[in-house]
Amino acid sequence: MKMAIAPPKSFLLETREETGVATITLNRPERLNALTFEVYAELRDLFPALDREPGVRAVVLTGAGRAFCSGGDVEDIIGALFARDAAGLRRFTDMTCDLIRNIQRCRKPVIAALNGTVAGAGAVIASACDLRVASETAKIAFLFVRVGLSGADMGASWLLPRLVGLGRAAELLMTGEFIDAKRALEIGLYQRVVAQDRLLPEAAGLAERLAKGPSEALAVTKQALETEWSMTLDQALAYESEAQARLMEHPNFREAYEAFRQKRDPKFR
Numbered sequence: 001m002k003m004a005i006a007p008p009k010s011f012l013l014e015t016r017e018e019t020g021v022a023t024i025t026l027n028r029p030e031r032l033n034a035l036t037f038e039v040y041a042e043l044r045d046l047f048p049a050l051d052r053e054p055g056v057r058a059v060v061l062t063g064a065g066r067a068f069c070s071g072g073d074v075e076d077i078i079g080a081l082f083a084r085d086a087a088g089l090r091r092f093t094d095m096t097c098d099l100i101r102n103i104q105r106c107r108k109p110v111i112a113a114l115n116g117t118v119a120g121a122g123a124v125i126a127s128a129c130d131l132r133v134a135s136e137t138a139k140i141a142f143l144f145v146r147v148g149l150s151g152a153d154m155g156a157s158w159l160l161p162r163l164v165g166l167g168r169a170a171e172l173l174m175t176g177e178f179i180d181a182k183r184a185l186e187i188g189l190y191q192r193v194v195a196q197d198r199l200l201p202e203a204a205g206l207a208e209r210l211a212k213g214p215s216e217a218l219a220v221t222k223q224a225l226e227t228e229w230s231m232t233l234d235q236a237l238a239y240e241s242e243a244q245a246r247l248m249e250h251p252n253f254r255e256a257y258e259a260f261r262q263k264r265d266p267k268f269r
Contacts, residue, residue, distance in 0.1 A: 029065025071120020
């Protein structure tokens with residue numbers, strides 16, 4: 001099946017039909033992959049397109065060079081914002097939040113492959129992904145308070161407590177200080193830390209394993225992790241009961257059963 005996603009102008013996109021993995025590479029290495037208005041807008045629009053693309057079953061998001069993403073570009077974004085009125089500033093913050101929303105609502109697993117600096121908006125984008133694989137040099141900071149803004153930016157105060165707990169989230173968001181990859185792994189912000197030369201192979205291998213899995217079941221799992229956070233136990237049990245019963249009617253459930261009986265790997269739809 002030929003994929004129909006148009007190539008972006010402000011970063012790189014590689015889609016591999018044989019594996020079902022799409023790899024997004026932020027590609028401003030000379031600026032530590034700092035974000036521009038165009039990058040924000042294209043990323044925001046890309047994730048719904050990836051969600052609709054049947055040939056994509058998992059996504060890897062990474063950065064070229066020695067950084068994942070250093071946040072908003074000081075001149076191209078931060079400097080330009082001083083010329084905007086209140087409505088213009090709100091349009092910008094809405095766009096940044098829409099990007100996070102679209103990453104979260106993409107039904108495909110999204111894996112952040114973090115190399116070097118992960119800062120500001122880059123740290124929130126990484127937090128919005130489902131899993132984070134990091135190199136040993138991947139230091140991370142939520143820098144917003146250090147430039148006079150709230151640490152609660154782009155959904156950070158919603159995302160981060162769910163990953164590391166309220167106390168650790170408060171420390172990261174209120175101090176704006178960097179922590180190294182070892183510490184990020186210890187508190188659960190990163191799931192894996194590997195040598196730099198193993199980063200992309202590790203992230204790609206994880207994405208390929210997920211891409212071979214039951215995509216509908218993974219989509220329901222991702223949605224449940226978000227939706228059930230605000231539910232009572234009884235509401236969560238009712239939600240999962242309905243979702244699981246529906247998946248029991250999906251062909252992938254039968255395929256897993258037949259593959260087990262025949263002692264082979266399942267071939268999920």
